[in-house]
Amino acid sequence: MAFKRHLTRMTGLVIVTAFLISTTPVAATENLLQSYHGGYIESELDSNTPVYDSGISTFAELPLAFPDDASVFDTMYPQTRDQNPYGTCWSFASMGLAEYDLINDGTVDKNVDFSELQLAYFAYNFVTDPLGGTVGDVAKYHNENGLSYLQRGGNFEYSSRRLAQWIGPVDEAVVPYAQADSTLNSGLDDKYAYSYSKAHMKNAYEINIHENADEVKANIMEHGAAGVMYYHNDSAMRFYSFDSAGHYTYYDTAKRGLGHAVMLVGWDDNFSKENFPESMRPENNGAWLVRNSWGTYCDYFWMSYDNESLLDTAWVFDFSDDDGLDHNYQLDGGIEVYNTNLTNRLANVFTVPKKADGEYEKLREVSLSFTRIADVGYTIDVYTDLMDPSDPLSGEKQTQATTTGNTAFAGIYSVELAEPVDLKPESNFAVVVSVDKSALDYERATKITTGDTLLWDRQVSRGNGKSLYYSSGRYRVYPYGNFCVKAFTSDETRHAESENELTPEGYSVDLTALVQANLYAAFSADIMEDAGAKVQFVYPDGTCTYRLLSAFETTEYNNTKVKKITYEAIPAKLAERVEISVIKSDGTKSNGFAFAPADYLNDLIKTDSDSVSKNIATALLNYGAYAQLYFNVDTSNLANRELTDDAVGALTIDEILKMTVDENIASMNNDDLEYIGSSLVCRNGTDMKLYFINKNSLTLDEILQKYNIDVTNEKTGRLVSDDFSAELDGELFCIRIKSILPKLLSTDYIITFSNGNGNSYGVVSPYSYIRSSVQMDDIQLLNLCKALYLYGCAAS
Incomplete structure (x- = not known):
């Protein structure tokens, strides 16, 4: 069903540029005064957005048009806002995303109204966070140099950074837009930066609207809206009417005009191209429904899917107003970031402040920023009570909290830990992050000037010893800025x-x-x-x-x-x-x-000085991982994921054949039983099962009455009668040697059948099974047997 809305609330002639004060794309150097007249300054994150492919089509149920009832914009969501007379479209769109998301969550209603001024002001005038982690980060805008922060413009990157720092959103009544002009001289009190926030940003997604349009639609349905930027050209805007319903439409063919931020709040795949003027008509049907920030003029309009100046990134903001979190441990107070390529293992170290008796904090979530890379695999580890703050591994690893996952889109992610972690007052803790690609962001410093005059000073603290990266066997201080890794905690009281x-x-x-x-x-x-x-x-x-x-x-x-x-x-x-x-x-x-046992084994490898223990732990992790692959058990979380050397891959079949011998079974058969092969059962000890054809279909009791069966450790000559059993496995007779210790995997076992007519016997070993199996055409079994062989060698 096509979406139609009555959009004819204009009361008179309106000059568009009175409502949109914006500019052409910003020059890379940002040194020219004329570059700062915009409502939206294109960010590096607005273009070349990473494409995410989940590999699964999940959008078969997306409607052709959404919403199907236009009244929701009157009954469910706030009326459109008016940015006039400043270039603050980016802040209006960002606060709109927050309002729509919380409305869709059901935690606020249409009366919610967040302050666009508060976000705009503190984007340009940074305040150190309450815990002091961002000391040294500075953002100071000099309005006296000819262009105010209200006219310079901004972007969704600015918004996402500040909101992730828990700067806002605050209620409009606290910092009203009507006071904007007065802030140019008197500023805003620092208390409005953090103390009045009504919700916390949890996630910010950057979705490629040209390649992942269905993902954008799905997120609009879930979060209410997506923020986009395009270059507005007045000549492309026309007012049209059809079927007694008025529609604003927009379509352009090039990136010309003024940077503008808006919200996408719906779509219609069948919106007719005939609804656009003949002189400015797209080739295809379909349009996005756009929510604007120009008051009642052009409050909603339809933008063609073919629009050329619509940039790649659709921004989706996800908020919570009741997450139970009280503190944001952070080091990155910068407003622009870039991804580090020095390491895939890094850490931030934080200090818990002093508390009253019985009070402490729980670490519950960690925020990770991957704004330039999609589909990042990560592992989060937490170490508490650090002995040496310069070594993030010098404390107690909280293995219950270790959390692994994969991101989808590029963006900012709040990750709930597998288990919360208690943090002692006045202690140091580390959040250690390992990623599968160089993707994690760090804050970046820049200065914006007009000629020789400093306009916007944006400095970040560097080399403070709290952001560390792993290189050449140890953690080192990251020299360029702090990593965008935050730790979210709640206040707790110790119970009796x-x-x-x-x-x-x-x-x-x-x-x-x-x-x-x-x-x-x-x-x-x-x-x-x-x-x-x-x-x-x-x-x-x-x-x-x-x-x-x-x-x-x-x-x-x-x-x-x-x-x-x-x-x-x-x-x-x-x-x-x-x-x-x-x-x-x-x-x-x-x-x-x-x-998980793998947590302990990985820690042992990193910290234990005993090379024998390290070798056994490494071999066991490899054995476990290849057992996972062979038996298809949680293969996305392999036990050896933290290891770097592939000892299993380096081991050749010839090496195994040189170190093992075939089983000796020539004399094991008798009148009733014919040996046909063996198997290994991978438990905490290894069970070996020997299979025989029961040629005369004897019962188990008949076999045991007819034959005295012994299993002997050939090396020691001792019977292992307590550690084996005889059983029927279907029609087969089976001898099971139970719980063979790792150090005994190379042991030969003599199997003897005795009766009045004489003895039959054979010699078998777990290694003889491995020897025969590695020569089979089964790569997963080959790798599992190689790993088991190396485990036995290490444990011997």
Whole structure:
């Protein structure tokens, strides 16, 4: 259904340029005074927008026209605003995006009205944040040099930076637009920068409207609007009427005219090209519905899909007014950014201020800025209680908080941590970010001049020792500006011990015996004294298992009495994060703690000086990762993702063949059983299963009555009778050697069948299985066997 709206509220002749004070594209040097007359200054981020391809078509249900009821713009959203007489279209569009998003969230109504003046003023006149992290960042505009900040213009990049810094939005009544002229001499009180904000920006997406138009439409439906920039040419604007409904239309064929920011609030794929004047008519049907900021004149208009001056980026802002966050730890107070190419591993270090007794903070979210790159894979790690603030890894890694993901569009992302982290007052913590491409932004300093006169001073703090990048085996101070990594926290009050607390003191993974994950946890007295308390293990797929807390060993860890809570660490699930909590017999539950064995192993590689342990941990991570790939278990989160050396890929088949021997099975068959092969079961220890054809279809009891079966460790000569079982697997007879330790993977096992007619025996080994399997035409099995072989070698 085509969208039609009555747009004839003009009450008289209006001169367009009285409402739009803007300019041609800004010169790269920005040194000419005539470059500052614009309502919108084109940003580098407005063009060449990265194209995001999810690989999945999700837009089959997009309507041909949206919205289907024009009354929503009267009943649901505020009336259009009026930027007259200043070049502040960019701020009006940005505040409109905030208002529309919160309305669509259902948290505010059409009466919401955010201050465009507050955003415009503090974009040009920066104030240090309440935590002091942005000390040294300066933005000071000198209105006395001929062109005020109100006339210079701005862009969505300016808006996104300031809003991400939690500067606004504030209510119009707090900083009314009517006071704009007075700010040129007297400015605004610093308190209006942060203290009156009504919502927090969570995300800002840059979507390529020419390549990802359906994504733009989907985001308009979700967030209410998208912000765009085009070059307005008055000659392309015409007023038209048809079917008794009035429409403003716009179409141009080149980037000529005045930079202008507007909001896209709808579309009509069938909007007829005949609705445009014959002298200025696009080739195709279809148009965007645009919300303007010129009061009642041209309040809404239709812009052809074919419009040439519409730049690439559609900006989508996502806000929350009730996220429960109280503090924004940040180092980047700059208004322009660029992506670093020095490293894919970097960190910001922050300091928690002093608190009253019993008060502390929880780190809940981290903000990452990737404004020039789409589809970025990231891992966020948190280290608390740093011993050395210049080393972000010198504290306690909060493995339960480690969070991995992928972005979609270029932009700014608030990422909720897998688990929140407690932060002690007056302590240092680090947010460490690893990315799969050089994508993360840092703040960039510039000075804007008119001739020799300083117009806008935009400095950023450099080399302050808080933004660090990894290079040549250690973290170094980033010299060019601070990374755009923010940490969002909430204020908390420490509860009494009777609140059923679980306090993690440490964790480990056993490497020399069976692979086992261990959590060393201290508990409140309420839990420790409860004989019926059960430990709950919650796995990523939602399944739960339970064991009595009393079944676990009580020991000491760091001079603290703890329970050593253990669970089996299956190689294919080393990267799986298991949440551990305790449920008392009265049904009340403690807080939870989650960690993955891979976290511990990666930490061990980075910090342990024991080369043997490092080698075993590396081999185990590789084994786990190739088990994930072979068994198709969470392959987007491989256990060895932090490793750089590919030892498995470097190992050749010939090397394995030189170090292993074939199984010796020539004498293993007898009248009833014929050996046909083996398999390995990848558990925390390795099970080896030997399969026989049951030629006479004997029952298991008949086989065991007829034959005495022994399994002997050839190296030691000892029977392993307690560690093997005989069973029927369908029609096959099976001998299962259970829980072979990593260091025993190279062991030969002698299998003996004895009866009154004599003995039959053979010799098998996990390595003989590996030897035969690597010669098969199965690349995933090959890699898994190579990884298992290297694991056995490292553990021997």
